[in-house]
Amino acid sequence: MGATYKMPRSVRAPRGQDEVGNEPDDFRADAGATQAPTARPHCLDAAQEYARFGWTVFPGDLTDPKHKKSHKAGRFSRSGKRWGATRDSKQIARDFKKWPDVVCIPCGVDNNVFVLDADTKAGGHEFDGIGNLQALIDANGPLDTRMAQSPSGSLHYYFEYPEHGSVRDKTNIVPGVDIRGEGGHVVAPPSLKPGGGEYKWLNRKGIARAPQWLLDLVLDKEDDGARSPGDPSAPLDKIAEALDLLSNDARSEWQIILADGVIKEYRGWDGWNSLALAIFAATGGSDAGFKLFDKWCRKNTTKYNEKYTHFSWYTRYVRNPPTKGIGARTLFAVVDDEHPGWEAIWNEEHGEEDDDELDAAFARVRQTYEGA
Known part of the structure; x- marks a missing residue:
């Protein structure tokens, strides 16, 4: 593995965490780079690196190229997250030992990332997304951020999720250019495409904030990010x-x-x-x-x-x-x-007691001390 790439201070790292309140480590520039032959599962090291950076990950299934999905389901996973995504290193090791070839990153506010996905007609897509995106870049300004490339030649631009507003998963914001945002995910390096080819990083840049012209294009117009606190459900x-x-x-x-x-x-x-x-x-x-x-x-x-x-x-x-x-x-x-018994005692002290609940609470307290 190469040297660790320190994120510039002007570029905030994803706000995810690998444990309780843990600040993410710096993202290694070569995470997801092609590795020397090893007995370790192909995407395991990259998946662990992404998790240390703060991203949740899951093992992807690319059997059907039109319907990229997870090998897992949230309702059957320990984390309960969609696609069974997790930052837990032990769970990641188990997952990628079983399904080693594809690592996916959920996009959206939780991982603090969204991805611009520009297709290429050379890869069999309907539109020249790369050409259409380049026309936008020529007219508005460069996209200076971390980039990856799929085996088909599609380009993935990684951006920090905006502080205000929502970026949702959308297709064809211009022909051939999709957004991987809230509700979507991206296949990350060094994932392998069935039949041949590997996803790879194209540069070692940090993950940048999107320029305003791009935000104007991708932000959900129905979500102004307004905050409206509700009423407490307990004292x-x-x-x-x-x-x-x-x-x-x-x-x-x-x-x-x-x-x-x-x-x-x-x-x-x-x-x-x-x-x-x-x-x-x-x-x-x-x-x-x-x-x-x-x-x-x-x-x-x-x-x-x-x-x-x-x-x-x-x-x-x-x-x-x-x-x-x-x-x-x-x-x-x-x-x-x-x-044990804390809530019932609190309720009694504050005039919210329930006799049955209190009796049950004291029974639990007695059981705790008798079993000690």
């Missing part, structure tokens, strides 16, 4: 006490026991992100909620990232709000697992 002082009790350090793992006895676990960055979404929903995404969230995140002194914490609250979760079913109940159940 803020109750949420504050829950977060004071809830652990958060480099080794934290959380869980809840569902009604059917199944244990739902929250681990690593994915676990942190799930709890963050629960806090966001519980507090209505308010400024007061952010103060509680930030205080909880700061418990993890080795992994805390102030900019990413702020970005997650005011940008990521606004654009991609929590799904129905995650919120205050999720948060309180996790805290109650760490501190």
